[in-house]
C-alpha cells in the first residue's frame with residue numbers, strides 16, 4: 598500500500614511538471630505566438646507531449662510533421678550538394694507544413710554554415726502567422742546562442758517565433 602502511494606505520488610509529480618507544457622501546446626493554435634519553445638532536462642516527456650500534439654493535429658486533418666533537428670540538418674547538407682529527392686522534400690515540408698515539431702533542437706553540437714543558413718531560413722519561414730511550430734530542446738534560452746555554434750541570428754529568430762520558453766519540470770519519466 599505504501600509502495601502504491603509512492604508510485605501514485607511520483608506520477609502526480611511528473612504530470613504536474615508537464616502542466617505548463619500541456620497548456621501551452623493546447624493554446625498553440627489559438628495563441629498569439631506562432632511557436633512554443635519547450636525545454637527541460639532529459640526524460641521529462643518533451644518529445645512525448647509534442648508527438649501527441651502532432652498526432653492530435655493529424656486527427657483533425659491538419660498537415661503536421663515531427664522531425665529531429667539532425668534529420669533536418671542532414672537534409673540541408675544533401676540539398677546543398679544537389680542530392681535532391683528526400684532532402685528537398687523534407688526541407689520543403691518542414692518550411693511549409695501547418696504544424697511542425699522540431700525535436701532535439703541544439704543536440705547536434707557542431708553545425709556547418711550551410712546547416713546554419715538552412716535553420717535560419719526555416720525559422721524565418723515558420724514566422725508565417727498561419728503556421729505553428731513546436732521547438733523541443735534541452736537548451737534553456739540563456740544558452741541558446743552561447744551553448745552551441747548556432748549563433749545570435751538563430752537565437753533571435755527562435756525567441757521571435759516562440760517568445761518565453763515553456764519549462765517542463767518534474768522527475769525523469771524513464772526512471773520508472
Ligand SMILES: Nc1ncnc2c1ncn2[C@@H]1O[C@H](COP(=O)(O)OP(=O)(O)OP(=O)(O)O)[C@@H](O)[C@H]1O
Pocket residue numbers: 612615637638639640641642643644645646734735770771
Ligand atoms: N504524460 C506521460 N504519460 C505517460 N508516459 C510518458 C508521459 N510523458 C513521458 N512519458 C514517457 O517518458 C519517456 C520519456 O519521455 P520523452 O522521450 O518524451 O523525454 P524527453 O523529455 O523528450 O527526453 P530527451 O530530452 O532525452 O529527448 C517516454 O518513454 C514516454 O513514453
Ligand SMILES: [Mg+2]
Pocket residue numbers: 643644645700701
Ligand atoms: Mg526527446
